[in-house]
Amino acid sequence: MGCLGNSKTEDQRNEEKAQREANKKIEKQLQKDKQIYRATHRLLLLGAGESGKSTIVKQMRILHVNGFNAEEKKQKIQDIKNNIKEAIETIVAAMSTLAPPVQVACPENQRRIEYITNLPNQKNFEFTSEFYEHAKKLWQDDGVKACYERSNEYQLIDCAQYFLDKIEIVQQSDYTPSDQDLLRCRVLTSGIFETRFQVDKVNFHMFDVGGQRDERRKWIQCFNDVTAIIFVVASSSYNMVIREDNLTNRLQEALNLFKNIWNNRWLRTISVILFLNKQDLLAEKVLAGKSKIEEYFPEFARYTTPDDATPEPGEDLRVTRAKYFIRDEFL
Structure with a gap:
């Protein structure tokens, strides 16, 4: 009774060997990509319109991505x-x-x-x-x-x-x-913009999303695998109203938005960083004395600066009190 020999040709065996080696390379690259992905911090910038999110992205680019050509x-x-x-x-x-x-x-x-x-x-x-x-x-x-x-x-x-x-x-x-x-420079952000940079060999992907009300429906697209949300607040906006309705106080809009994000059960595993922006403009308004915070937030009249407050060198204590009041409104 005869034996069946190996019906594969030499070319077929070489092709299979090459395929196995290619698969190994792909597997190795996938593992490497997975490690890089896990080691990358994905930061999502959120906040009401004109809070300064895009400015933060530009600052990161200037500091860590060779700036603008x-x-x-x-x-x-x-x-x-x-x-x-x-x-x-x-x-x-x-x-x-x-x-x-x-x-x-x-x-x-x-x-x-x-x-x-x-x-x-x-x-x-x-x-x-x-x-x-x-x-x-x-x-x-x-x-x-x-x-x-x-x-x-x-x-x-x-x-x-x-x-x-x-x-x-x-x-x-x-x-x-x-x-x-x-x-x-001010340009309205519409859509989602990604900036990649590295700090001390740590990779960061920062996503900037428009903050106006009609842009917020796009936020949900960005929540997947986010390491942290950086919620940006324009500290100086206490006496301003939002563009969308010319009625709602901007700082109150930011407070409501922050609370919605903080209480969202789908985001409980994501770290939230509060970034109080535009404090230089806040200081200008406080020192000018024309728009008093208590006229917009009556509770400020009873607010006492915390004992552990640390003023900036040479900072007027009225400015320190305003900064900490806004911080405590969120926290």
């Missing part, structure tokens, strides 16, 4: 110019809608207001020397400055003063944004 800086120039246009348009428009309204200090500037009011609302607006001249003169007007001082009564971007003070620099043909300009 020349081409990226060039692309940001248009956004910065748009910030100037939006700022002066918003202030000028508010002058007649505030109660009581605000008048220009110099009658000659009324024609400049008319010029700004009639600017076209187009994406690629041409920034002429005429525009800069009118914007510059208006920003120097005491009436316009008085309207700016009441910016908590209407919606104005945080970087308004910063860039209006820099009109002379920004309008130069050879202008290149500084890192501070890039940090201050």
